[in-house]
Amino acid sequence: VIRNALRRIDPGLLTIAETEIWPNLLRSCGRRGRPVLLFNGRISEKSFRRYMALRFFFRECLKQITRFLMQTEGDRIRIVRMGAPSDRTRVTGNIKFDQSTPALKPEAVAEFAKLIGYREEEKIIVAGSTHPGEEEILLRCFKDLRKVEPHLLLILAPRHLHRIEEVERILQKESISWKRKTSIEVTGGVTGEDRPEVILLDTMGELMSFYGMGALCFIGGSLVPVGGHNPIEPLIFRKCVLFGPHMFHFAEISRDLLEAGGAIQVSGPDDLALQLRRLLSEEGKRDEVGENGYQFLQRHRGAAERMFEEIKPFLANIADSRWQMAN
Known part of the structure:
Protein backbone atom coordinates (compact mmCIF):
# COMPACT_ATOMS: atom_id res chain seq x y z
CA VAL A 1 0.00 0.00 0.00
CA ASN A 94 10.58 23.35 19.79
CA ILE A 95 8.14 24.97 17.36
CA LYS A 96 5.48 24.97 20.07
CA PHE A 97 7.34 27.95 21.54
CA ASP A 98 6.37 29.83 18.37
CA GLN A 99 2.64 29.57 19.02
CA SER A 100 0.84 32.87 18.75
CA THR A 101 -1.85 34.23 21.04
CA PRO A 102 -5.34 33.15 19.88
CA ALA A 103 -7.20 35.80 17.96
CA LEU A 104 -9.60 36.52 20.83
CA LYS A 105 -11.01 40.02 20.94
CA PRO A 106 -11.31 41.62 24.38
CA GLU A 107 -15.05 41.98 23.88
CA ALA A 108 -15.37 38.23 23.21
CA VAL A 109 -13.64 37.43 26.49
CA ALA A 110 -15.82 39.97 28.28
CA GLU A 111 -18.94 38.41 26.74
CA PHE A 112 -18.01 34.96 28.00
CA ALA A 113 -17.18 36.36 31.45
CA LYS A 114 -20.67 37.83 31.49
CA LEU A 115 -22.14 34.52 30.33
CA ILE A 116 -20.67 32.62 33.29
CA GLY A 117 -21.53 35.32 35.79
CA TYR A 118 -17.88 36.21 36.40
CA ARG A 119 -17.33 38.92 39.00
CA GLU A 120 -14.36 41.26 39.22
CA GLU A 121 -13.40 40.20 42.75
CA GLU A 122 -13.12 36.48 42.07
CA LYS A 123 -10.19 34.41 40.91
CA ILE A 124 -10.18 31.52 38.45
CA ILE A 125 -8.12 28.33 38.54
CA VAL A 126 -7.85 26.54 35.19
CA ALA A 127 -7.01 22.82 35.39
CA GLY A 128 -6.19 21.64 31.87
CA SER A 129 -5.90 18.15 30.39
CA THR A 130 -6.66 16.27 33.61
CA HIS A 131 -6.55 12.48 33.89
CA PRO A 132 -8.18 9.84 36.13
CA GLY A 133 -7.05 10.27 39.73
CA GLU A 134 -6.40 14.00 39.37
CA GLU A 135 -9.91 15.39 39.48
CA GLU A 136 -10.52 14.06 42.99
CA ILE A 137 -7.32 15.71 44.25
CA LEU A 138 -8.06 19.02 42.54
CA LEU A 139 -11.66 19.15 43.73
CA ARG A 140 -10.76 18.45 47.35
CA CYS A 141 -8.18 21.23 47.21
CA PHE A 142 -10.76 23.47 45.60
CA LYS A 143 -13.35 22.82 48.32
CA ASP A 144 -10.85 23.81 51.00
CA LEU A 145 -9.80 26.91 49.10
CA ARG A 146 -13.41 28.05 48.72
CA LYS A 147 -13.58 28.35 52.52
CA VAL A 148 -11.11 31.24 52.38
CA GLU A 149 -11.78 32.36 48.77
CA PRO A 150 -15.59 32.14 48.48
CA HIS A 151 -15.61 33.65 44.99
CA LEU A 152 -13.10 31.15 43.63
CA LEU A 153 -14.08 29.50 40.32
CA LEU A 154 -12.60 26.34 38.80
CA ILE A 155 -12.55 25.65 35.06
CA LEU A 156 -11.94 21.93 34.70
CA ALA A 157 -10.89 20.47 31.34
CA PRO A 158 -10.49 16.67 31.19
CA ARG A 159 -7.95 15.55 28.60
CA HIS A 160 -10.45 13.18 26.97
CA LEU A 161 -14.03 14.25 26.36
CA HIS A 162 -15.38 10.72 26.73
CA ARG A 163 -14.66 11.11 30.46
CA ILE A 164 -17.06 14.05 30.94
CA GLU A 165 -19.79 11.93 32.54
CA GLU A 166 -17.22 10.19 34.76
CA VAL A 167 -15.96 13.58 35.97
CA GLU A 168 -19.56 14.70 36.58
CA ARG A 169 -20.05 11.71 38.88
CA ILE A 170 -16.95 12.79 40.82
CA LEU A 171 -18.32 16.33 41.11
CA GLN A 172 -21.61 14.97 42.37
CA LYS A 173 -19.85 12.76 44.91
CA GLU A 174 -17.89 15.78 46.18
CA SER A 175 -21.14 17.83 46.41
CA ILE A 176 -19.76 20.54 44.15
CA SER A 177 -22.05 22.43 41.77
CA TRP A 178 -21.07 22.45 38.12
CA LYS A 179 -22.28 23.12 34.61
CA ARG A 180 -20.94 22.13 31.23
CA LYS A 181 -19.75 24.98 29.08
CA THR A 182 -22.08 23.95 26.26
CA SER A 183 -25.02 23.89 28.67
CA ILE A 184 -24.25 27.45 29.79
CA GLU A 185 -24.21 28.59 26.17
CA VAL A 186 -27.49 26.86 25.35
CA THR A 187 -29.30 28.42 28.31
CA GLY A 188 -27.89 31.87 27.63
CA GLY A 189 -25.70 32.10 30.71
CA VAL A 190 -25.89 31.70 34.49
CA THR A 191 -26.70 34.20 37.22
CA GLY A 192 -27.29 34.24 40.96
CA GLU A 193 -28.41 30.90 42.38
CA ASP A 194 -27.67 29.07 39.13
CA ARG A 195 -24.02 30.04 39.12
CA PRO A 196 -21.85 26.90 39.50
CA GLU A 197 -18.62 26.50 41.43
CA VAL A 198 -17.05 24.57 38.54
CA ILE A 199 -17.31 24.99 34.78
CA LEU A 200 -16.66 21.72 32.98
CA LEU A 201 -15.03 22.37 29.64
CA ASP A 202 -16.70 19.89 27.29
CA THR A 203 -15.47 21.32 23.97
CA MET A 204 -12.41 20.80 21.81
CA GLY A 205 -9.78 23.42 20.99
CA GLU A 206 -10.73 26.05 23.58
CA LEU A 207 -8.46 25.22 26.51
CA MET A 208 -5.75 27.63 25.43
CA SER A 209 -8.20 30.54 25.42
CA PHE A 210 -9.44 29.57 28.87
CA TYR A 211 -5.88 29.62 30.19
CA GLY A 212 -6.01 33.33 29.41
CA MET A 213 -8.75 33.76 32.03
CA GLY A 214 -6.95 32.00 34.86
CA ALA A 215 -5.17 33.45 37.86
CA LEU A 216 -3.49 30.03 38.20
CA CYS A 217 -3.12 27.30 35.58
CA PHE A 218 -2.54 23.66 36.46
CA ILE A 219 -1.10 21.24 33.87
CA GLY A 220 -2.81 17.85 34.01
CA GLY A 221 -1.28 14.41 33.63
CA SER A 222 1.39 15.44 36.14
CA LEU A 223 -0.07 14.44 39.52
CA VAL A 224 -0.43 10.88 38.19
CA PRO A 225 2.30 9.10 36.18
CA VAL A 226 0.98 10.03 32.74
CA GLY A 227 3.93 12.29 31.92
CA GLY A 228 2.29 15.70 31.85
CA HIS A 229 1.22 17.89 28.95
CA ASN A 230 2.50 20.95 27.14
CA PRO A 231 3.17 23.70 29.73
CA ILE A 232 3.81 26.36 27.08
CA GLU A 233 0.28 27.57 26.30
CA PRO A 234 -0.42 29.41 29.58
CA LEU A 235 2.96 31.16 29.32
CA ILE A 236 1.69 33.11 26.32
CA PHE A 237 -0.74 34.89 28.67
CA ARG A 238 1.87 35.48 31.43
CA LYS A 239 0.01 33.04 33.69
CA CYS A 240 1.36 31.36 36.81
CA VAL A 241 1.78 27.66 35.94
CA LEU A 242 1.79 24.69 38.32
CA PHE A 243 2.37 21.03 37.62
CA GLY A 244 2.99 17.84 39.56
CA PRO A 245 6.04 15.55 39.83
CA HIS A 246 5.31 13.49 36.69
CA MET A 247 6.40 15.64 33.72
CA PHE A 248 8.61 13.06 32.02
CA HIS A 249 7.11 13.64 28.56
CA PHE A 250 8.22 17.27 28.86
CA ALA A 251 11.19 16.70 31.14
CA GLU A 252 13.63 19.20 29.67
CA ILE A 253 11.10 21.96 29.03
CA SER A 254 9.68 21.67 32.55
CA ARG A 255 13.16 21.53 34.11
CA ASP A 256 14.35 24.62 32.22
CA LEU A 257 11.10 26.44 32.99
CA LEU A 258 11.52 25.74 36.70
CA GLU A 259 15.13 26.94 36.62
CA ALA A 260 13.90 30.17 35.02
CA GLY A 261 11.38 30.65 37.82
CA GLY A 262 8.53 30.39 35.31
CA ALA A 263 6.56 27.58 36.95
CA ILE A 264 6.01 25.84 40.28
CA GLN A 265 6.26 22.09 40.69
CA VAL A 266 4.34 20.42 43.50
CA SER A 267 5.34 17.11 45.04
CA GLY A 268 1.81 15.79 45.57
CA PRO A 269 -1.73 16.58 46.77
CA ASP A 270 -0.71 18.20 50.08
CA ASP A 271 1.89 20.40 48.42
CA LEU A 272 -0.60 21.35 45.69
CA ALA A 273 -3.08 22.54 48.33
CA LEU A 274 -0.34 24.50 50.09
CA GLN A 275 0.94 26.19 46.92
CA LEU A 276 -2.52 27.05 45.62
CA ARG A 277 -3.44 28.67 48.93
CA ARG A 278 -0.18 30.63 49.00
CA LEU A 279 -0.38 31.82 45.39
CA LEU A 280 -4.02 32.87 45.63
CA SER A 281 -3.08 35.18 48.49
CA GLU A 282 0.12 36.51 46.90
CA GLU A 283 -0.70 38.36 43.69
CA GLY A 284 2.88 39.62 43.41
CA LYS A 285 4.24 36.07 43.39
CA ARG A 286 1.70 35.00 40.75
CA ASP A 287 2.73 37.92 38.56
CA GLU A 288 6.43 37.19 39.06
CA VAL A 289 6.11 33.53 38.05
CA GLY A 290 3.90 34.47 35.09
CA GLU A 291 6.35 37.10 33.85
CA ASN A 292 9.32 34.73 34.24
CA GLY A 293 7.46 32.13 32.21
CA TYR A 294 6.63 34.63 29.49
CA GLN A 295 10.27 35.77 29.24
CA PHE A 296 11.37 32.12 29.09
CA LEU A 297 8.97 31.63 26.18
CA GLN A 298 10.34 34.67 24.34
CA ARG A 299 13.93 33.45 24.69
CA HIS A 300 13.06 30.13 23.06
CA ARG A 301 11.13 31.43 20.08
Whole structure:
Protein backbone atom coordinates (compact mmCIF):
# COMPACT_ATOMS: atom_id res chain seq x y z
CA VAL A 1 0.00 0.00 0.00
CA ILE A 2 2.78 2.43 0.95
CA ARG A 3 4.79 1.68 -2.20
CA ASN A 4 1.74 2.26 -4.40
CA ALA A 5 0.92 5.51 -2.63
CA LEU A 6 4.47 6.81 -3.01
CA ARG A 7 4.51 5.81 -6.69
CA ARG A 8 1.32 7.79 -7.33
CA ILE A 9 2.19 10.85 -5.26
CA ASP A 10 5.93 10.80 -6.04
CA PRO A 11 6.88 13.20 -3.22
CA GLY A 12 10.18 15.00 -3.52
CA LEU A 13 10.56 15.15 0.25
CA LEU A 14 8.96 13.48 3.28
CA THR A 15 8.76 15.38 6.57
CA ILE A 16 7.73 13.63 9.76
CA ALA A 17 7.04 15.24 13.13
CA GLU A 18 8.31 14.50 16.64
CA THR A 19 8.36 10.68 17.02
CA GLU A 20 6.41 9.50 13.98
CA ILE A 21 8.93 6.82 12.97
CA TRP A 22 7.17 4.46 10.53
CA PRO A 23 9.63 1.75 9.37
CA ASN A 24 7.85 0.70 6.15
CA LEU A 25 7.37 4.30 5.04
CA LEU A 26 11.02 5.14 5.74
CA ARG A 27 12.30 2.10 3.87
CA SER A 28 10.08 2.85 0.87
CA CYS A 29 11.33 6.43 0.70
CA GLY A 30 14.90 5.14 0.96
CA ARG A 31 14.39 2.79 -2.00
CA ARG A 32 13.05 5.67 -4.09
CA GLY A 33 15.95 7.91 -3.10
CA ARG A 34 13.69 10.47 -1.43
CA PRO A 35 15.07 12.56 1.45
CA VAL A 36 13.30 12.29 4.81
CA LEU A 37 13.39 15.01 7.47
CA LEU A 38 12.33 14.52 11.08
CA PHE A 39 11.37 17.94 12.47
CA ASN A 40 10.55 19.03 16.01
CA GLY A 41 12.02 15.70 17.03
CA ARG A 42 11.39 14.55 20.58
CA ILE A 43 12.42 11.37 22.39
CA SER A 44 11.24 11.26 26.01
CA GLU A 45 13.15 9.23 28.59
CA LYS A 46 10.28 6.73 28.73
CA SER A 47 10.16 6.33 24.94
CA PHE A 48 13.96 6.13 24.83
CA ARG A 49 14.00 3.10 27.13
CA ARG A 50 11.41 1.39 24.95
CA TYR A 51 13.26 2.21 21.72
CA MET A 52 16.59 1.01 23.16
CA ALA A 53 15.11 -2.42 23.78
CA LEU A 54 14.63 -2.59 19.97
CA ARG A 55 17.67 -0.51 18.97
CA PHE A 56 18.98 -3.03 16.45
CA PHE A 57 15.69 -2.73 14.57
CA PHE A 58 15.45 1.06 14.87
CA ARG A 59 19.08 1.65 13.87
CA GLU A 60 18.33 0.50 10.33
CA CYS A 61 15.16 2.61 10.19
CA LEU A 62 16.94 5.74 11.38
CA LYS A 63 19.57 5.40 8.69
CA GLN A 64 16.81 6.18 6.17
CA ILE A 65 16.31 9.67 7.68
CA THR A 66 18.33 12.41 6.01
CA ARG A 67 18.15 15.05 8.73
CA PHE A 68 17.08 15.01 12.39
CA LEU A 69 15.91 18.42 13.67
CA MET A 70 15.60 17.83 17.41
CA GLN A 71 14.00 19.97 20.10
CA THR A 72 16.81 19.79 22.67
CA GLU A 73 20.37 18.55 23.06
CA GLY A 74 19.02 15.74 25.22
CA ASP A 75 16.71 14.64 22.40
CA ARG A 76 19.63 14.77 19.97
CA ILE A 77 21.84 12.63 22.21
CA ARG A 78 19.09 10.07 22.74
CA ILE A 79 18.36 9.63 19.04
CA VAL A 80 22.08 9.26 18.29
CA ARG A 81 22.27 6.54 20.92
CA MET A 82 19.33 4.86 19.18
CA GLY A 83 21.34 4.72 15.98
CA ALA A 84 20.91 8.02 14.14
CA PRO A 85 24.10 9.17 12.37
CA SER A 86 25.43 12.02 14.52
CA ASP A 87 26.39 14.22 11.55
CA ARG A 88 22.76 14.30 10.40
CA THR A 89 21.42 15.67 13.70
CA ARG A 90 20.72 19.30 14.59
CA VAL A 91 19.15 21.05 17.60
CA THR A 92 16.63 23.59 16.28
CA GLY A 93 14.29 23.96 19.26
CA ASN A 94 10.58 23.35 19.79
CA ILE A 95 8.14 24.97 17.36
CA LYS A 96 5.48 24.97 20.07
CA PHE A 97 7.34 27.95 21.54
CA ASP A 98 6.37 29.83 18.37
CA GLN A 99 2.64 29.57 19.02
CA SER A 100 0.84 32.87 18.75
CA THR A 101 -1.85 34.23 21.04
CA PRO A 102 -5.34 33.15 19.88
CA ALA A 103 -7.20 35.80 17.96
CA LEU A 104 -9.60 36.52 20.83
CA LYS A 105 -11.01 40.02 20.94
CA PRO A 106 -11.31 41.62 24.38
CA GLU A 107 -15.05 41.98 23.88
CA ALA A 108 -15.37 38.23 23.21
CA VAL A 109 -13.64 37.43 26.49
CA ALA A 110 -15.82 39.97 28.28
CA GLU A 111 -18.94 38.41 26.74
CA PHE A 112 -18.01 34.96 28.00
CA ALA A 113 -17.18 36.36 31.45
CA LYS A 114 -20.67 37.83 31.49
CA LEU A 115 -22.14 34.52 30.33
CA ILE A 116 -20.67 32.62 33.29
CA GLY A 117 -21.53 35.32 35.79
CA TYR A 118 -17.88 36.21 36.40
CA ARG A 119 -17.33 38.92 39.00
CA GLU A 120 -14.36 41.26 39.22
CA GLU A 121 -13.40 40.20 42.75
CA GLU A 122 -13.12 36.48 42.07
CA LYS A 123 -10.19 34.41 40.91
CA ILE A 124 -10.18 31.52 38.45
CA ILE A 125 -8.12 28.33 38.54
CA VAL A 126 -7.85 26.54 35.19
CA ALA A 127 -7.01 22.82 35.39
CA GLY A 128 -6.19 21.64 31.87
CA SER A 129 -5.90 18.15 30.39
CA THR A 130 -6.66 16.27 33.61
CA HIS A 131 -6.55 12.48 33.89
CA PRO A 132 -8.18 9.84 36.13
CA GLY A 133 -7.05 10.27 39.73
CA GLU A 134 -6.40 14.00 39.37
CA GLU A 135 -9.91 15.39 39.48
CA GLU A 136 -10.52 14.06 42.99
CA ILE A 137 -7.32 15.71 44.25
CA LEU A 138 -8.06 19.02 42.54
CA LEU A 139 -11.66 19.15 43.73
CA ARG A 140 -10.76 18.45 47.35
CA CYS A 141 -8.18 21.23 47.21
CA PHE A 142 -10.76 23.47 45.60
CA LYS A 143 -13.35 22.82 48.32
CA ASP A 144 -10.85 23.81 51.00
CA LEU A 145 -9.80 26.91 49.10
CA ARG A 146 -13.41 28.05 48.72
CA LYS A 147 -13.58 28.35 52.52
CA VAL A 148 -11.11 31.24 52.38
CA GLU A 149 -11.78 32.36 48.77
CA PRO A 150 -15.59 32.14 48.48
CA HIS A 151 -15.61 33.65 44.99
CA LEU A 152 -13.10 31.15 43.63
CA LEU A 153 -14.08 29.50 40.32
CA LEU A 154 -12.60 26.34 38.80
CA ILE A 155 -12.55 25.65 35.06
CA LEU A 156 -11.94 21.93 34.70
CA ALA A 157 -10.89 20.47 31.34
CA PRO A 158 -10.49 16.67 31.19
CA ARG A 159 -7.95 15.55 28.60
CA HIS A 160 -10.45 13.18 26.97
CA LEU A 161 -14.03 14.25 26.36
CA HIS A 162 -15.38 10.72 26.73
CA ARG A 163 -14.66 11.11 30.46
CA ILE A 164 -17.06 14.05 30.94
CA GLU A 165 -19.79 11.93 32.54
CA GLU A 166 -17.22 10.19 34.76
CA VAL A 167 -15.96 13.58 35.97
CA GLU A 168 -19.56 14.70 36.58
CA ARG A 169 -20.05 11.71 38.88
CA ILE A 170 -16.95 12.79 40.82
CA LEU A 171 -18.32 16.33 41.11
CA GLN A 172 -21.61 14.97 42.37
CA LYS A 173 -19.85 12.76 44.91
CA GLU A 174 -17.89 15.78 46.18
CA SER A 175 -21.14 17.83 46.41
CA ILE A 176 -19.76 20.54 44.15
CA SER A 177 -22.05 22.43 41.77
CA TRP A 178 -21.07 22.45 38.12
CA LYS A 179 -22.28 23.12 34.61
CA ARG A 180 -20.94 22.13 31.23
CA LYS A 181 -19.75 24.98 29.08
CA THR A 182 -22.08 23.95 26.26
CA SER A 183 -25.02 23.89 28.67
CA ILE A 184 -24.25 27.45 29.79
CA GLU A 185 -24.21 28.59 26.17
CA VAL A 186 -27.49 26.86 25.35
CA THR A 187 -29.30 28.42 28.31
CA GLY A 188 -27.89 31.87 27.63
CA GLY A 189 -25.70 32.10 30.71
CA VAL A 190 -25.89 31.70 34.49
CA THR A 191 -26.70 34.20 37.22
CA GLY A 192 -27.29 34.24 40.96
CA GLU A 193 -28.41 30.90 42.38
CA ASP A 194 -27.67 29.07 39.13
CA ARG A 195 -24.02 30.04 39.12
CA PRO A 196 -21.85 26.90 39.50
CA GLU A 197 -18.62 26.50 41.43
CA VAL A 198 -17.05 24.57 38.54
CA ILE A 199 -17.31 24.99 34.78
CA LEU A 200 -16.66 21.72 32.98
CA LEU A 201 -15.03 22.37 29.64
CA ASP A 202 -16.70 19.89 27.29
CA THR A 203 -15.47 21.32 23.97
CA MET A 204 -12.41 20.80 21.81
CA GLY A 205 -9.78 23.42 20.99
CA GLU A 206 -10.73 26.05 23.58
CA LEU A 207 -8.46 25.22 26.51
CA MET A 208 -5.75 27.63 25.43
CA SER A 209 -8.20 30.54 25.42
CA PHE A 210 -9.44 29.57 28.87
CA TYR A 211 -5.88 29.62 30.19
CA GLY A 212 -6.01 33.33 29.41
CA MET A 213 -8.75 33.76 32.03
CA GLY A 214 -6.95 32.00 34.86
CA ALA A 215 -5.17 33.45 37.86
CA LEU A 216 -3.49 30.03 38.20
CA CYS A 217 -3.12 27.30 35.58
CA PHE A 218 -2.54 23.66 36.46
CA ILE A 219 -1.10 21.24 33.87
CA GLY A 220 -2.81 17.85 34.01
CA GLY A 221 -1.28 14.41 33.63
CA SER A 222 1.39 15.44 36.14
CA LEU A 223 -0.07 14.44 39.52
CA VAL A 224 -0.43 10.88 38.19
CA PRO A 225 2.30 9.10 36.18
CA VAL A 226 0.98 10.03 32.74
CA GLY A 227 3.93 12.29 31.92
CA GLY A 228 2.29 15.70 31.85
CA HIS A 229 1.22 17.89 28.95
CA ASN A 230 2.50 20.95 27.14
CA PRO A 231 3.17 23.70 29.73
CA ILE A 232 3.81 26.36 27.08
CA GLU A 233 0.28 27.57 26.30
CA PRO A 234 -0.42 29.41 29.58
CA LEU A 235 2.96 31.16 29.32
CA ILE A 236 1.69 33.11 26.32
CA PHE A 237 -0.74 34.89 28.67
CA ARG A 238 1.87 35.48 31.43
CA LYS A 239 0.01 33.04 33.69
CA CYS A 240 1.36 31.36 36.81
CA VAL A 241 1.78 27.66 35.94
CA LEU A 242 1.79 24.69 38.32
CA PHE A 243 2.37 21.03 37.62
CA GLY A 244 2.99 17.84 39.56
CA PRO A 245 6.04 15.55 39.83
CA HIS A 246 5.31 13.49 36.69
CA MET A 247 6.40 15.64 33.72
CA PHE A 248 8.61 13.06 32.02
CA HIS A 249 7.11 13.64 28.56
CA PHE A 250 8.22 17.27 28.86
CA ALA A 251 11.19 16.70 31.14
CA GLU A 252 13.63 19.20 29.67
CA ILE A 253 11.10 21.96 29.03
CA SER A 254 9.68 21.67 32.55
CA ARG A 255 13.16 21.53 34.11
CA ASP A 256 14.35 24.62 32.22
CA LEU A 257 11.10 26.44 32.99
CA LEU A 258 11.52 25.74 36.70
CA GLU A 259 15.13 26.94 36.62
CA ALA A 260 13.90 30.17 35.02
CA GLY A 261 11.38 30.65 37.82
CA GLY A 262 8.53 30.39 35.31
CA ALA A 263 6.56 27.58 36.95
CA ILE A 264 6.01 25.84 40.28
CA GLN A 265 6.26 22.09 40.69
CA VAL A 266 4.34 20.42 43.50
CA SER A 267 5.34 17.11 45.04
CA GLY A 268 1.81 15.79 45.57
CA PRO A 269 -1.73 16.58 46.77
CA ASP A 270 -0.71 18.20 50.08
CA ASP A 271 1.89 20.40 48.42
CA LEU A 272 -0.60 21.35 45.69
CA ALA A 273 -3.08 22.54 48.33
CA LEU A 274 -0.34 24.50 50.09
CA GLN A 275 0.94 26.19 46.92
CA LEU A 276 -2.52 27.05 45.62
CA ARG A 277 -3.44 28.67 48.93
CA ARG A 278 -0.18 30.63 49.00
CA LEU A 279 -0.38 31.82 45.39
CA LEU A 280 -4.02 32.87 45.63
CA SER A 281 -3.08 35.18 48.49
CA GLU A 282 0.12 36.51 46.90
CA GLU A 283 -0.70 38.36 43.69
CA GLY A 284 2.88 39.62 43.41
CA LYS A 285 4.24 36.07 43.39
CA ARG A 286 1.70 35.00 40.75
CA ASP A 287 2.73 37.92 38.56
CA GLU A 288 6.43 37.19 39.06
CA VAL A 289 6.11 33.53 38.05
CA GLY A 290 3.90 34.47 35.09
CA GLU A 291 6.35 37.10 33.85
CA ASN A 292 9.32 34.73 34.24
CA GLY A 293 7.46 32.13 32.21
CA TYR A 294 6.63 34.63 29.49
CA GLN A 295 10.27 35.77 29.24
CA PHE A 296 11.37 32.12 29.09
CA LEU A 297 8.97 31.63 26.18
CA GLN A 298 10.34 34.67 24.34
CA ARG A 299 13.93 33.45 24.69
CA HIS A 300 13.06 30.13 23.06
CA ARG A 301 11.13 31.43 20.08
CA GLY A 302 12.51 31.04 16.55
CA ALA A 303 12.50 27.26 16.17
CA ALA A 304 10.21 27.38 13.11
CA GLU A 305 12.58 29.74 11.31
CA ARG A 306 15.62 27.59 12.17
CA MET A 307 13.84 24.49 10.88
CA PHE A 308 12.86 26.24 7.67
CA GLU A 309 16.51 27.20 7.09
CA GLU A 310 17.43 23.51 7.36
CA ILE A 311 14.64 22.43 5.02
CA LYS A 312 15.19 25.17 2.41
CA PRO A 313 18.10 23.47 0.53
CA PHE A 314 16.01 20.33 0.10
CA LEU A 315 13.10 22.35 -1.31
CA ALA A 316 15.48 24.10 -3.71
CA ASN A 317 16.79 20.73 -4.94
CA ILE A 318 13.25 19.49 -5.52
CA ALA A 319 12.37 22.63 -7.48
CA ASP A 320 15.51 22.29 -9.63
CA SER A 321 14.91 18.62 -10.42
CA ARG A 322 11.23 19.20 -11.26
CA TRP A 323 12.18 22.11 -13.52
CA GLN A 324 14.75 19.97 -15.33
CA MET A 325 12.19 17.19 -15.82
CA ALA A 326 9.71 19.68 -17.24
CA ASN A 327 12.26 21.03 -19.71
